[in-house]
Amino acid sequence: MPDAAASIEREHDPMKITAVEASPLNIPISIDVLGLNKPMSLSMCFVAVHTDEGISGYGFTAITEEEVITSIVEKVAGPAIIGDDPRLTERVWDKLYWLLAPRGQTGYAAHAIAALDIALWDIKGKALGQPVYKLLGGARDRVPTYATFGFGFFDRDQLAEAAKLWVSNGHKRLKMTVGNSALQRRDEPRRLPDVIADDYERVKAVRDAVGDEVEIYIDANCSLDHYHAVKLARRLEPLGISFFEEPITQNDVRQMADMRRQTSIPLACGQNEGLSFRFRDLLAANAVDVVQPNVAITGGYTQCAKIAGMAQAFNVNIANGGAWIHHNMHLQAGMANGTLAEYHYVAVECCKKMYKDLPAPKDGWLDLPQAPGLGFEPDLDAIAELAKLPASGGHGKG
Numbered sequence: 001m002p003d004a005a006a007s008i009e010r011e012h013d014p015m016k017i018t019a020v021e022a023s024p025l026n027i028p029i030s031i032d033v034l035g036l037n038k039p040m041s042l043s044m045c046f047v048a049v050h051t052d053e054g055i056s057g058y059g060f061t062a063i064t065e066e067e068v069i070t071s072i073v074e075k076v077a078g079p080a081i082i083g084d085d086p087r088l089t090e091r092v093w094d095k096l097y098w099l100l101a102p103r104g105q106t107g108y109a110a111h112a113i114a115a116l117d118i119a120l121w122d123i124k125g126k127a128l129g130q131p132v133y134k135l136l137g138g139a140r141d142r143v144p145t146y147a148t149f150g151f152g153f154f155d156r157d158q159l160a161e162a163a164k165l166w167v168s169n170g171h172k173r174l175k176m177t178v179g180n181s182a183l184q185r186r187d188e189p190r191r192l193p194d195v196i197a198d199d200y201e202r203v204k205a206v207r208d209a210v211g212d213e214v215e216i217y218i219d220a221n222c223s224l225d226h227y228h229a230v231k232l233a234r235r236l237e238p239l240g241i242s243f244f245e246e247p248i249t250q251n252d253v254r255q256m257a258d259m260r261r262q263t264s265i266p267l268a269c270g271q272n273e274g275l276s277f278r279f280r281d282l283l284a285a286n287a288v289d290v291v292q293p294n295v296a297i298t299g300g301y302t303q304c305a306k307i308a309g310m311a312q313a314f315n316v317n318i319a320n321g322g323a324w325i326h327h328n329m330h331l332q333a334g335m336a337n338g339t340l341a342e343y344h345y346v347a348v349e350c351c352k353k354m355y356k357d358l359p360a361p362k363d364g365w366l367d368l369p370q371a372p373g374l375g376f377e378p379d380l381d382a383i384a385e386l387a388k389l390p391a392s393g394g395h396g397k398g
C-alpha cells in the first residue's frame with residue numbers, strides 16, 4: 001500500500017470483522033391460549049459477527065430454510081467479509097450483493113444479506129453509542145403496534161374469543177389470516193369459493209366480537225388468485241378492513257394494481273421480496289397502499305431504508321409485515337414514513353427464547369430501547385441449545 005493511502009487508512013482507524021458464525025434454528029413453541037396448547041415451530045437463522053475491537057453484532061433472518069442460509073453465511077458470505085470494516089454497511093452490502101445475487105436473484109441471497117446486514121448495524125450502533133433507529137434517522141421514539149393473533153387453526157368461536165382476549169390485553173389493532181393456503185391445497189376437496197366464504201364468516205365473527213373501534217387487518221399470505229381475492233375483499237368492505245396483506249399469489253404486480261382499482265380496502269405487500277426493484281414495480285404500478293419491506297428478509301436495514309425512501313417519493317407509507325418486531329421496530333421508528341410494527345404472537349414467543357430484555361408493547365405502542373445497536377442482546381447459551389434441535393426440513397411460515 002502506498003504511504004499516503006496507508007496514512008489515510010490509519011486515520012480512518014478501521015474496525016475489522018474477525019469471525020462470522022451462523023446457527024440454524026427451528027424453535028418449537030406451544031400456543032397456550034384458550035386452553036389449546038397447540039405445538040408448532042418456526043425456522044430461522046441467527047448470525048453472529050465478531051470484530052477485532054471486541055464488539056459483536058447479531059443478525060437474524062426467517063421465513064426461509066434455516067439450514068440453507070446457515071450454509072451460505074458460514075461457507076460463502078461470512079468468509080468473504082472477514083477483514084472488512086463492519087461499520088461500512090453500504091460497502092459490505094454491495095460486496096455481498098455481487099457475491100450472492102449478481103444477476104438480480106431475489107431468493108436465499110436476500111435472507112443471508114439481511115442477517116449479516118442487521119448484525120453490522122448492531123455493531124455500528126454499539127461502536128457509535130446509538131440505537132439503530134437513530135442512525136437510520138430517528139423519525140420517532142415509539143411505534144404503533146398491531147397484534148397478529150388470528151391463526152388458521154382457530155375455529156370461528158375460538159377466533160372470536162382470542163380476539164377479545166388480545167383486546168383485553170391492550171391491543172387495539174388485530175391481524176388475522178385468510179385464504180388458508182387455498183391455492184396450494186387446490187387439489188384437496190375444498191374449493192376456493194368455500195374458503196373465502198368461510199373467511200368472510202371468520203372476519204365477521206371477529207368484528208362482532210371486538211366492535212367497531214378495533215382495527216382489523218387481514219393477510220392471505222399470497223394464497224389466493226386474483227378473482228377470489230377481489231371477491232373476498234368486496235364482500236369484506238362493509239366490515240371495515242384496515243389493509244389486506246399479500247392478497248394475491250406471487251404479489252403479482254399487474255393483478256395487484258387491477259385489484260386495487262376494484263376494492264376500497266387498502267392493499268399491502270412486500271415482506272418476502274428480496275430486492276428493491278420489486279418495490280419499484282409495485283409503486284410505479286400503483287399496486288399498493290402500503291409497502292412492507294422486512295429487515296430480516298429484504299436485505300437488512302441498508303436496503304429497507306432505500307425502499308422506504310423510494311416509497312416516500314410515491315407518498316406511500318411502509319409498515320411491518322412478516323413479523324420480527326424487535327428488528328423491524330428500528331426501521332419503522334427510523335424512517336419518516338414508517339408506521340406499524342407487527343407483534344406476531346408466535347414469532348415473539350420464539351424471540352423470547354433467543355433474546356434477553358426484549359421490549360414489549362403497551363396499549364398498542366412500543367417504545368424503542370435506547371441502548372446502542374439493536375438495544376437487546378441474544379441469550380447465546382439458549383441459542384446454542386436450540387441449534388441442537390431437529391431441522392425444520394422445509395419452509396417456515398410467518
Ligand SMILES: [Mg+2]
Binds near residue numbers: 246
Ligand atoms: Mg404477512
